[in-house]
Amino acid sequence: MTDRGLSAWLQPLPLPDGQTLPGRLLPGPMEGISEGSFLDVMTARSLVLTWHTPFLRISTGVPRRARLAAWLAPYLATGRPVIAQIMGTDSARLAAAARRLHDAGAIAVDLNCACPSPTVVGNQAGGYRLRDPDWIARTLDAMRQTCGARAISVKIRCGFESPAELPAIAAALRRAAPDLVFCHFRTVREMYRPVADGLERLRHLRDLLPDTPLFGAGDLFTVEDALRMGETTGVDGVTPARGLIRNPGLLREIAAALGGPAFTPLTSEDKISFLHDLSERSGLPVRKRGFVIHVARAMGVDFSLPDCHRM
Ligand SMILES: Cc1cc2nc3c(=O)[nH]c(=O)nc-3n(C[C@H](O)[C@H](O)[C@H](O)COP(=O)(O)O)c2cc1C
Incomplete structure (x- = not known):
């Protein structure tokens, strides 16, 4: 298979503090899955180069350094770079937690503005934050203040009610200039229902954020799904999630299709x-x-x- 111009996905991605992500094929975070033995087994088989944690709720206070270090420890123990994800509603607490997670060894700290769980949204966290793009910009600004040159990122969906919200969300992201943006093409309201124009939405976001490393998510179950997303939208990388449960070798299969190390699909x-x-x-x-x-x-x-x- 030819690389179809997407071989940059295999290249390291430099971060502003001089560190690098080893590639642009990342596992989508999955609460209840990308934890515990899943980390060990995937890492031992070299099926993942970077880990992205599921969200850590930052609610009533900023967790102590020891608690954050303990939470991060299983990810760091894999020896891979770790993107730590946080979620909450209080910008100052989120910013303080982000700094502590960097100090504990995270290569980047990611703000979850995407989770559609009714409980999370009911607490005005996760995907609910997309209703207030200015809050997202303020929170990323606060994280920038505490984290300095260390990488910060945000995970979004393409809107809360409707993808028509995308320009306002993107404008907030342009102001705050996170180092990476992760985007699942559904809206929060769409939960996991099928959507026909997911790739067009990501293409639109690409146009709105031409200068930000943008990672696409949504229905990436096969190598072809990933290549199609890359070709149609121009994203800088992809983050399959459920596809990794179905096929833990998926990231390696995508890399092989782009000219990376040969990989025999799992039998x-x-x-x-x-x-x-x-x-x-x-x-x-x-x-x-x-x-x-x-x-x-x-x-x-x-x-x-x-x-x-x-x-
Ligand atoms: C069981 C499960 C748990 C998830 N947990 C998180 C999470 O903690 N943080 C997050 O940003 N996304 C989470 N996601 C969303 C995925 O990372 C991904 O963006 C989404 O499932 C779309 O990609 P996919 O169609 O390849 O699964 C979760 C998804 C699943 C299925």
């Missing part, structure tokens, strides 16, 4: 071995290992016995 045996390690390393009692079944179902692993063992 059923590889997937079963992956699930075995996920379960063994989870540290959870067997009865609590339901998430492994969840991952197995998403992978479509066939647990039926090989022909020779069928009765």
Whole structure:
């Protein structure tokens, strides 16, 4: 397969403080999935080059340094650069937490303005913040004040009610100038429903933010999905999430299609071995290992016995 002009996705991405992300193919953060043994098993198989944590709620106060370090520790233990994600409503607390997370070893701190969970939105956090683009700009400004040259980023959706909100959101981002922007093409209201014009929305955002490293998300399940997003929208990288549960080798397959290291797609045996390690390393009692079944179902692993063992 030719790289179709997207080979820059394999290049390191320099950050303003002199650090670099090793590439522009990143795992989308997933609360309840990109944690614990999933980190170990993916890292041990070299299926991920950078980790992006799920959100940490910053609510009643700024967590102590020791607590933030403990939260970040499993990600840092992978030896990969870690983008730490925070969520909340109080700009000053978020900014203070961002600084502490940088001090604890995060390569970038990401502000979640995307989560559509009714509980989160009900608390006016996550995707709810898209209703107030000025708040996003103020919070990123506050994070810039505390973090200096260390990288800050924001995760958004293409609007709260409607993608017509995108120009106002982008204007706020141009003012605040985060170092990276991650965007899932749905609106908050759309939750995970199918949308027909997701790539056009990302293309629009690309036009509105021509100078900001922009990472696209949304329905990236195959190599072709990723290449199509790149070609149609001009994003600087992609962040598949659910596709990584179905196929943990997806980022490596995309990289190989762009001329990166050769990679043989995972076989059923590889997937079963992956699930075995996920379960063994989870540290959870067997009865609590339901998430492994969840991952197995998403992978479509066939647990039926090989022909020779069928009765
Ligand atoms: C189980 C699950 C948990 C998620 N948790 C987070 C999160 O903590 N932070 C975040 O920014 N996005 C989160 N997301 C959103 C994904 O990172 C991604 O943007 C979204 O699922 C669209 O990409 P996809 O279609 O490739 O899954 C989550 C998604 C799923 C499915």
